[in-house]
Amino acid sequence: MRSILYFIKRIHTFAGKTLYFNLFGMVLISLFEGVGIFLLVPLLSFSGMMDVRLEDDSPLSAINHLFNGIPENLSLSFILGLYVILMICHALFQRYQIILNGKIQQSFIRHLRDETYKNLIQANWGFFLKKRKTDIINSMTTELSRVAGGTYMFLQFMTSLVFTFIQIGLAFWLSAKMTIAVLLFGLALIFFSKTFIRKSSEIGNQNVELSKAYLAGITDHFNGIKDIKSNSLELIHLDWIQSLSMKMEQNVIELIRLNSFSKLINKIVSAFLIAGFVFFSIKMFQAQTAQLMLVIIIFSRIWPKVSGIQSNLEQLGSLIPSFHALLNLQNECLEAKELSEESFKNFESIQIKYGLQCKNVSFRYNQHNSFYALKDINVQIPSNHMTAFVGPSGAGKSTLIDLLMGLNQPEDGEVLVDGKRLTNENIFSLRRSISYVPQDPFLFNATVRDNLLMIEPNASDEEVWGALEFASAAEFVKKLPNGLDTLIGDRGIRLSGGERQRIVLARAILRKPSILVLDEATSALDTENERKIQEAIEQLKGKMTIIVIAHRLSTIRNADQVIVLDKGRVVQNGSFHQLALDSNGLFSLLLGKQSEALLVNS
Numbered sequence: 001m002r003s004i005l006y007f008i009k010r011i012h013t014f015a016g017k018t019l020y021f022n023l024f025g026m027v028l029i030s031l032f033e034g035v036g037i038f039l040l041v042p043l044l045s046f047s048g049m050m051d052v053r054l055e056d057d058s059p060l061s062a063i064n065h066l067f068n069g070i071p072e073n074l075s076l077s078f079i080l081g082l083y084v085i086l087m088i089c090h091a092l093f094q095r096y097q098i099i100l101n102g103k104i105q106q107s108f109i110r111h112l113r114d115e116t117y118k119n120l121i122q123a124n125w126g127f128f129l130k131k132r133k134t135d136i137i138n139s140m141t142t143e144l145s146r147v148a149g150g151t152y153m154f155l156q157f158m159t160s161l162v163f164t165f166i167q168i169g170l171a172f173w174l175s176a177k178m179t180i181a182v183l184l185f186g187l188a189l190i191f192f193s194k195t196f197i198r199k200s201s202e203i204g205n206q207n208v209e210l211s212k213a214y215l216a217g218i219t220d221h222f223n224g225i226k227d228i229k230s231n232s233l234e235l236i237h238l239d240w241i242q243s244l245s246m247k248m249e250q251n252v253i254e255l256i257r258l259n260s261f262s263k264l265i266n267k268i269v270s271a272f273l274i275a276g277f278v279f280f281s282i283k284m285f286q287a288q289t290a291q292l293m294l295v296i297i298i299f300s301r302i303w304p305k306v307s308g309i310q311s312n313l314e315q316l317g318s319l320i321p322s323f324h325a326l327l328n329l330q331n332e333c334l335e336a337k338e339l340s341e342e343s344f345k346n347f348e349s350i351q352i353k354y355g356l357q358c359k360n361v362s363f364r365y366n367q368h369n370s371f372y373a374l375k376d377i378n379v380q381i382p383s384n385h386m387t388a389f390v391g392p393s394g395a396g397k398s399t400l401i402d403l404l405m406g407l408n409q410p411e412d413g414e415v416l417v418d419g420k421r422l423t424n425e426n427i428f429s430l431r432r433s434i435s436y437v438p439q440d441p442f443l444f445n446a447t448v449r450d451n452l453l454m455i456e457p458n459a460s461d462e463e464v465w466g467a468l469e470f471a472s473a474a475e476f477v478k479k480l481p482n483g484l485d486t487l488i489g490d491r492g493i494r495l496s497g498g499e500r501q502r503i504v505l506a507r508a509i510l511r512k513p514s515i516l517v518l519d520e521a522t523s524a525l526d527t528e529n530e531r532k533i534q535e536a537i538e539q540l541k542g543k544m545t546i547i548v549i550a551h552r553l554s555t556i557r558n559a560d561q562v563i564v565l566d567k568g569r570v571v572q573n574g575s576f577h578q579l580a581l582d583s584n585g586l587f588s589l590l591l592g593k594q595s596e597a598l599l600v601n602s
Ligand SMILES: Nc1ncnc2c1ncn2[C@@H]1O[C@H](COP(=O)(O)OP(=O)(O)OP(=O)(O)O)[C@@H](O)[C@H]1O
Pocket: 129, 365, 366, 373, 391, 392, 393, 394, 395, 396, 397, 398, 399, 400
């Protein structure tokens, strides 16, 4: 229940004034409907269909008196005309209210979507390292649409609630005793419904977990479809989906069972209620026919709404976990927030004069684990030179680059940019000055041109082609069906690995960065293209700071400095030739292995 109240509070904070407008509309609609029912008495009385005898002090006789001044031959038409006008007003207001509800629902969802996305995009890299990507996608899609459903449910719940209160008020006016009797039954039902709401919320929690597992699994499977096919793992994955689907099905059926059971109880209780109510009204309260008829009509209209309220509350209960999933995600993002939106815009790139430096840097991915990905790192990366990081897999090369780019912060020691400690103050200026080309280059499902301009929107066609030439990509881009305007598919899937790497390299160069970081950026290229790119990168020496991670050691032959990492520590540092001559060092061991491999393969 507390969660539902929190949800209501959030909608209230967001919609505020509009919500009260909406509430006012609901009151009017309920009043029109209520007054419409009251018109039944004079209608029946004037039409002669029913002999309506009323006591003078009863509220109904006051309504009847209103029509006394009207000539008898006109009164029927007058009442019917009034009824039509009331119903038209009712219908008009109802339409207005439906639109308003839609607006509140949609803008609340837009607000949640934008806010969550903004918080996500402003979270630091550490947050994304900890979080499963598919959990984020699940929150932004499935959970968000469940919250949209919940908002609609909430507005319906409000409508039913207002309607019920107004109708109860009218019934109270007609007969306080009869109304109190009905309300006592109603209260007992509301108390009883608490268990249902709690149970629904539990099922909702399971729903969130199941849809996270589903999305994560499906994404993994289709990302790895080549592995599945080539290793004939279809059956294992089919078993997985079947068992998860079964759980999802059972979960939903359990919710349906729960909702329908509470509806069943409601129906049975209502039958008893109506029978008991009519019995007591006639036997104990000596109700007048007209009064009894109206109270029955009113309550027969309220009752579905009351069970609607209960079912809304149950459904809200089952949707609240989705709302919580979104809020938790937002809170986690806020805890991991790097900088505000304004600050993001205000950073200018910097020109590195002297270089970057790591001073006694240590880093762990998990503070509860004794394993250090990097330990006591001391390195100097001079500006406008080429520095290469090498080492066996898992040595800590990518982790070190992430620290240099300010994506992760050292646990001990410091990263310096031109002698100044890397902090929130200069981290974004540094990143603006960097172009990073990762191992697995990312391209958007857009044209080649759009993918390039994303990083430098004002670049001219000449600059774009210049960057493509640099990355040895111009030739194949010209041959694409629409040249620069060719769509390259989801994640650049319509291009080969090497072609994708070359486009991403061109994109990096287009930015004219002060620091170019190449993390295994040419690993997918053939020897010919790799040689061309190496020559091009050679020409950049002296113009920008180049940091390279390379497995193929032949590619860093001309680096000014080679830093060898092993098990999170720097084990060697020097020029390629110096290190190659140190026959006891790890570098010559790695070099030897690669030469052997080359000989074996040739
Ligand atoms: N997100 C992470 N969470 C926990 N541990 C990590 C994470 N990323 C890397 N590690 C661990 O940190 C160590 C250094 O990893 P890193 O990716 O920096 O190595 P690398 O030298 O770049 O390896 P490779 O050449 O295979 O890319 C490894 O032991 C790795 O398992």
